[in-house]
Amino acid sequence: MSKLKVLNAESINKLLDMGSVIDVVAHGYGSKEDGSGVIWPMIYYEFETDKADMDIRSGYLKNQGVYGAKLLSWFSGNSNNGLPELSGTTMIYDAKTGSPKGLVNAAALTGLRTGAAGAVGSKYLANPKSHKLLIVGAGNQAAFQVLGQINVLPELTDVSIYDPIDSDNAVKFAGNLPDILNQKIMNSEKVSKNVAEIKNRISKINFSAVSNIEEATKGADVIVTVTPSTKPMLKLAWITPGTHLNTIGADMEGKQEVDENIFPQAKVFVDDVTQATSVGETQTAIKKNLITKSDVTEIGKLVKANKKNTDFSGITIFDSTGIALQDISAAGLAVQRADQLNLGESVDL
Amino acid sequence: MSKLKVLNAESINKLLDMGSVIDVVAHGYGSKEDGSGVIWPMIYYEFETDKADMDIRSGYLKNQGVYGAKLLSWFSGNSNNGLPELSGTTMIYDAKTGSPKGLVNAAALTGLRTGAAGAVGSKYLANPKSHKLLIVGAGNQAAFQVLGQINVLPELTDVSIYDPIDSDNAVKFAGNLPDILNQKIMNSEKVSKNVAEIKNRISKINFSAVSNIEEATKGADVIVTVTPSTKPMLKLAWITPGTHLNTIGADMEGKQEVDENIFPQAKVFVDDVTQATSVGETQTAIKKNLITKSDVTEIGKLVKANKKNTDFSGITIFDSTGIALQDISAAGLAVQRADQLNLGESVDL
Numbered sequence: 001m002s003k004l005k006v007l008n009a010e011s012i013n014k015l016l017d018m019g020s021v022i023d024v025v026a027h028g029y030g031s032k033e034d035g036s037g038v039i040w041p042m043i044y045y046e047f048e049t050d051k052a053d054m055d056i057r058s059g060y061l062k063n064q065g066v067y068g069a070k071l072l073s074w075f076s077g078n079s080n081n082g083l084p085e086l087s088g089t090t091m092i093y094d095a096k097t098g099s100p101k102g103l104v105n106a107a108a109l110t111g112l113r114t115g116a117a118g119a120v121g122s123k124y125l126a127n128p129k130s131h132k133l134l135i136v137g138a139g140n141q142a143a144f145q146v147l148g149q150i151n152v153l154p155e156l157t158d159v160s161i162y163d164p165i166d167s168d169n170a171v172k173f174a175g176n177l178p179d180i181l182n183q184k185i186m187n188s189e190k191v192s193k194n195v196a197e198i199k200n201r202i203s204k205i206n207f208s209a210v211s212n213i214e215e216a217t218k219g220a221d222v223i224v225t226v227t228p229s230t231k232p233m234l235k236l237a238w239i240t241p242g243t244h245l246n247t248i249g250a251d252m253e254g255k256q257e258v259d260e261n262i263f264p265q266a267k268v269f270v271d272d273v274t275q276a277t278s279v280g281e282t283q284t285a286i287k288k289n290l291i292t293k294s295d296v297t298e299i300g301k302l303v304k305a306n307k308k309n310t311d312f313s314g315i316t317i318f319d320s321t322g323i324a325l326q327d328i329s330a331a332g333l334a335v336q337r338a339d340q341l342n343l344g345e346s347v348d349l
Numbered sequence: 350m351s352k353l354k355v356l357n358a359e360s361i362n363k364l365l366d367m368g369s370v371i372d373v374v375a376h377g378y379g380s381k382e383d384g385s386g387v388i389w390p391m392i393y394y395e396f397e398t399d400k401a402d403m404d405i406r407s408g409y410l411k412n413q414g415v416y417g418a419k420l421l422s423w424f425s426g427n428s429n430n431g432l433p434e435l436s437g438t439t440m441i442y443d444a445k446t447g448s449p450k451g452l453v454n455a456a457a458l459t460g461l462r463t464g465a466a467g468a469v470g471s472k473y474l475a476n477p478k479s480h481k482l483l484i485v486g487a488g489n490q491a492a493f494q495v496l497g498q499i500n501v502l503p504e505l506t507d508v509s510i511y512d513p514i515d516s517d518n519a520v521k522f523a524g525n526l527p528d529i530l531n532q533k534i535m536n537s538e539k540v541s542k543n544v545a546e547i548k549n550r551i552s553k554i555n556f557s558a559v560s561n562i563e564e565a566t567k568g569a570d571v572i573v574t575v576t577p578s579t580k581p582m583l584k585l586a587w588i589t590p591g592t593h594l595n596t597i598g599a600d601m602e603g604k605q606e607v608d609e610n611i612f613p614q615a616k617v618f619v620d621d622v623t624q625a626t627s628v629g630e631t632q633t634a635i636k637k638n639l640i641t642k643s644d645v646t647e648i649g650k651l652v653k654a655n656k657k658n659t660d661f662s663g664i665t666i667f668d669s670t671g672i673a674l675q676d677i678s679a680a681g682l683a684v685q686r687a688d689q690l691n692l693g694e695s696v697d698l
Binding site for chain 2 (some may be wrong): 004073089095100
């Protein structure tokens with residue numbers, strides 16, 4: 001009988017700080033580049049069109065000695081019953097013995113690792129002197145994106161929130177953001193190395209809602225789009241040279257957040273070429289033959305070469321669709337820390 | 350925060366009796382036939398050739414309102430470290446909300462549902478008046494096969510065990526079988542409806558080891574092959590008319606337990622045509638063009654039509670390769686019973 005560590009949302013929030021998740025997510029991207037990380041085929045099933053689906057993302061991280069699978073479900077009707085729309089589990093197994101090591105609340109983990117994805121994009125591509133961040137979207141994931149960006153952009157002075165559907169919500173969300181962010185930091189205080197530094201950065205940032213998306217886009221150094229949109233919201237003409245975009249929202253066919261005409265004008269990076277060009281933000285530019293797959297580079301290449309972008313004369317894009325190696329690397333870290341700190345619940349399997 | 354039921358090997362043995370697992374596995378096969386059961390693509394990865402691998406089998410049972418995934422790993426080196434070679438987990442989710450419902454020890458479950466698979470084969474294809482059962486193989490799974498067959502063949506008088514590698518092991522295993530079987534029944538006593546009946550059947554059966562496989566095959570009414578063999582052990586000439594074969598062992602390319610020439614002479618049933626003809630016992634007969642896919646019928650067709658074989662003049666084969674619906678239906682039943690009986694461990698997720 002083996003012991004399995006069960007880590008619920010509360011444990012995950014205690015065990016994983018954004019700074020460390022950014023590091024392991026970057027490591028996950030890099031491992032894909034050098035072949036030490038393996039992604040297995042994704043399984044997707046729609047229970048009800050546009051209302052309920054699930055996917056299984058799985059893979060193997062040789063250097064971390066773990067493999068695993070995440071099953072994440074989305075049931076849009078859940079909000080009527082007071083249940084979360086997103087739920088699921090990430091299982092981690094020991095690659096030396098196959099023994100199950102940990103079961104992790106996948107929704108909690110997904111928030112962190114997706115925030116970390118945008119952060120890795122900005123860390124490797126954006127101007128580190130960026131002052132102005134625009135977040136398009138004001139849902140649950142938006143706060144994780146802001147926290148991720150604050151971790152990698154030390155000179156941020158302004159964070160603007162645009163909600164394409166509900167401008168009142170943007171005002172409310174922007175007002176609450178400092179508290180939300182400080183809460184997230186406090187949760188992971190015991191494991192984080194930069195609590196004081198991030199708190200200090202937050203205290204100096206001006207958080208505000210914006211209603212004029214054209215103006216906000218023109219003024220931004222870094223933009224993160226994180227909505228379920230199926231229509232482009234940002235136009236090419238609004239994007240100024242030197243802007244970096246993290247497009248996070250699109251993860252299935254038909255989704256789109258920004259003008260596809262931006263792509264031929266930009267240096268385009270993705271987490272996974274096959275996935276990004278078929279279901280990511282990159283899909284529309286590819287379908288319309290504005291760019292080809294050879295114009296798209298996996299960000300793991302930069303991570304592996306330890307080579308950050310230094311040319312800020314043009315536009316850069318990081319299209320994140322979400323790969324299993326993010327989840328497995330972050331879950332692996334959480335389980336490792338849980339064992340060290342004796343946190344989480346240990347059950348006999 | 351949702352509650353998740355964790356069911357370890359001990360709980361599974363208490364919660365699942367072979368009789369009920371046979372019923373739900375049959376239901377799983379039937380659901381595949383009428384489309385209410387959906388199997389998602391299998392993921393397979395070999396960590397080290399012929400030494401360590403894992404697979405993920407997943408699917409959806411609409412009528413039971415659950416979907417799920419089993420990840421099962423095989424690490425042959427584990428026996429040197431006192432660890433089980435097979436380990437893994439089966440996760441079950443609520444198809445109305447996506448909420449994780451249960452985590453089940455997959456190795457414990459696999460033993461039962463595989464034993465049940467052979468039993469469904471005999472229930473629908475073998476002569477119910479069969480007296481003589483031959484089991485080829487004397488490993489952990491062999492006992493589950495015997496228990497399954499006893500459940501569906503009420504007139505069994507003789508169970509013979511043949512171990513193709515170690516005849517001493519067959520003698521030892523045959524000697525221990527009554528105790529092993531009675532132990533398995535006792536574990537699930539609280540949930541089983543036919544404990545006394547099965548105990549009575551066991552007490553009347555003669556369990557013995559055989560070393561002459563030709564003679565044993567000729568004398569058998571029902572044969573179950575359950576080895577990791579890659580070479581045929583049973584010849585066509587030895588199989589007498591009226592014999593039913595459950596071929597359980599072959600589940601990947603290159604595996605084979607019986608003469609492929611038996612197939613064109615037999616009525617061939619499988620759990621899944623695609624899987625059986627590519628990685629099951631059926632693969633060799635297909636590759637050598639002895640039969641075509643159209644000669645192969647899924648057993649779910651018989652289950653759905655509630656139509657048992659009544660013509661015992663020829664040879665019948667059930668080739669079981671293992672499908673996710675077996676695991677999900679059995680795990681679903683275990684979780685349902687665990688909730689009713691307040692068994693297993695409940696953890697916050």
